[in-house]
Amino acid sequence: MGMRRFRLTTMLALLLVGVLVFAGCATEEPIDPQATTPVNDDIPVGTLVFVADGEEHAREGTSSKDGWDIVFEHAYVTLTDIIAYQTDPPYDVEDGWSIEYDHMVGLPGEHTVDLADPGSDPATVGAVQEALEGHYNALSWNIVRAGSGPAEGYTMIFIGTAEKDGESVDFTLRFDREIAYQGGEYVGDVRKGILEPAGEAEMEMTFHFDHFFGRADKDADDPMNVDALGFDPLAALATDGAIDMSMADLEESLEAGDYAKLEAILLHFGHVGEGHCIAEPLT
Amino acid sequence: MDIARITTLIVAMAFLLPVLPVQAAMAHGVDVTVTPREAVEVVASFDGGDPMSGAQVTVFAPGDPAEPWLQGTADEEGRFYFVPDPARPGTWEVRVRQAGHGEIIRLEVDGSGIAGTTGTGLTALQKVLMAAAVGWGAIGTALYFKRRAA
Numbered sequence: 001m002g003m004r005r006f007r008l009t010t011m012l013a014l015l016l017v018g019v020l021v022f023a024g025c026a027t028e029e030p031i032d033p034q035a036t037t038p039v040n041d042d043i044p045v046g047t048l049v050f051v052a053d054g055e056e057h058a059r060e061g062t063s064s065k066d067g068w069d070i071v072f073e074h075a076y077v078t079l080t081d082i083i084a085y086q087t088d089p090p091y092d093v094e095d096g097w098s099i100e101y102d103h104m105v106g107l108p109g110e111h112t113v114d115l116a117d118p119g120s121d122p123a124t125v126g127a128v129q130e131a132l133e134g135h136y137n138a139l140s141w142n143i144v145r146a147g148s149g150p151a152e153g154y155t156m157i158f159i160g161t162a163e164k165d166g167e168s169v170d171f172t173l174r175f176d177r178e179i180a181y182q183g184g185e186y187v188g189d190v191r192k193g194i195l196e197p198a199g200e201a202e203m204e205m206t207f208h209f210d211h212f213f214g215r216a217d218k219d220a221d222d223p224m225n226v227d228a229l230g231f232d233p234l235a236a237l238a239t240d241g242a243i244d245m246s247m248a249d250l251e252e253s254l255e256a257g258d259y260a261k262l263e264a265i266l267l268h269f270g271h272v273g274e275g276h277c278i279a280e281p282l283t
Numbered sequence: 284m285d286i287a288r289i290t291t292l293i294v295a296m297a298f299l300l301p302v303l304p305v306q307a308a309m310a311h312g313v314d315v316t317v318t319p320r321e322a323v324e325v326v327a328s329f330d331g332g333d334p335m336s337g338a339q340v341t342v343f344a345p346g347d348p349a350e351p352w353l354q355g356t357a358d359e360e361g362r363f364y365f366v367p368d369p370a371r372p373g374t375w376e377v378r379v380r381q382a383g384h385g386e387i388i389r390l391e392v393d394g395s396g397i398a399g400t401t402g403t404g405l406t407a408l409q410k411v412l413m414a415a416a417v418g419w420g421a422i423g424t425a426l427y428f429k430r431r432a433a
Contacts, residue, residue, distance in 0.1 A: 089389075135348060191348055223331055275385060
């Protein structure tokens with residue numbers, strides 16, 4: 001009996017070691033963010049902090065390609081299924097959704113952040129303690145309709161004011177399209193995602209508001225301005241200096257070409273710093 | 284920031300025969316040594332084909348992803364050259380950024396030289412063209428000058 005127990009214990013121990021050693025995966029299947037690859041007490045760990053950034057365009061305002069000065073009061077985004085990966089070779093978005101990883105860390109739960117909050121530079125979404133050390137060089141997440149809170153029922157809500165030539169338009173734009181994003185390593189001033197033992201590292205989901213409205217400091221034929229909606233089409237829909245519209249309202253009211261632009265912009269909204277992501281609608 | 288991305292990257296391999304250093308005797312006691320090296324050529328452009336003129340280029344050596352090994356600026360045509368340290372084999376990383384656009388690409392360096400690139404962000408066609416260009420016998424020689432004052 002004692003020998004059987006010993007053998008059983010040994011087999012289980014070997015199985016556990018195998019799981020830990022051969023944790024690498026390649027999958028296009030949905031990944032459960034709760035299912036973070038396990039680490040044991042002997043493996044060095046640190047804190048992986050997940051943040052979201054709307055950059056200065058969201059926090060300080062932006063000048064659109066068509067001359068509107070836009071200031072956001074709130075820019076709510078609701079995030080779920082946030083997963084960081086250690087990949088080697090490094091994940092490349094050109095390879096599509098299939099991602100081979102040695103280790104993954106998921107942030108459970110639904111998180112609504114306000115990217116327009118001056119204090120959100122960037123906004124902290126959440127943190128995972130005891131994440132395995134190493135270089136997290138890929139990130140995936142979804143934007144979903146919030147189940148509760150200030151953005152309940154919507155994936156994103158932008159609230160603010162646009163001004164041009166003495167005209168002022170208060171806007172509330174409500175989006176309900178759920179979208180999955182996946183990107184490689186953060187590209188920016190610094191390297192992110194490098195977690196040292198007992199240290200802390202950031203994984204950043206970046207949202208480019210200039211894709212929506214374009215930029216006054218770029219030429220009209222700059223590809224981004226060509227693809228951006230600008231604010232003129234929205235201002236044209238304002239009544240008594242205000243517009244409050246959902247995605248369905250915009251589909252009904254905008255010209256077809258402008259609405260098509262808006263749909264495309266939503267898929268190019270999520271980045272990893274300056275690095276591009278792949279994206280697909282979930283709804 | 285926009286849909287633009289780096290469309291072309293790397294490598295020009297110099298398939299050079301070993302050459303003895305050339306020493307040119309010069310007046311006033313200047314000693315110049317010219318040594319052929321295997322260099323990496325980075326060519327960065329936007330989706331539309333415009334070069335990333337003056338882009339910031341940062342090179343990271345293997346095993347030290349947080350500390351730049353080399354920093355520089357691309358020329359008007361978005362080109363940047365560097366010579367990896369052959370004593371540090373492994374994955375070298377090159378970050379190229381300009382005005383909100385950026386990408387990190389990687390190349391493998393082994394004991395025999397530059398082995399290839401990964402994570403270039405290239406389309407399949409571009410990868411094929413790149414491979415063809417490298418196979419064709421590309422370019423890339425860096426000059427090493429050693430000066431000694433009299």
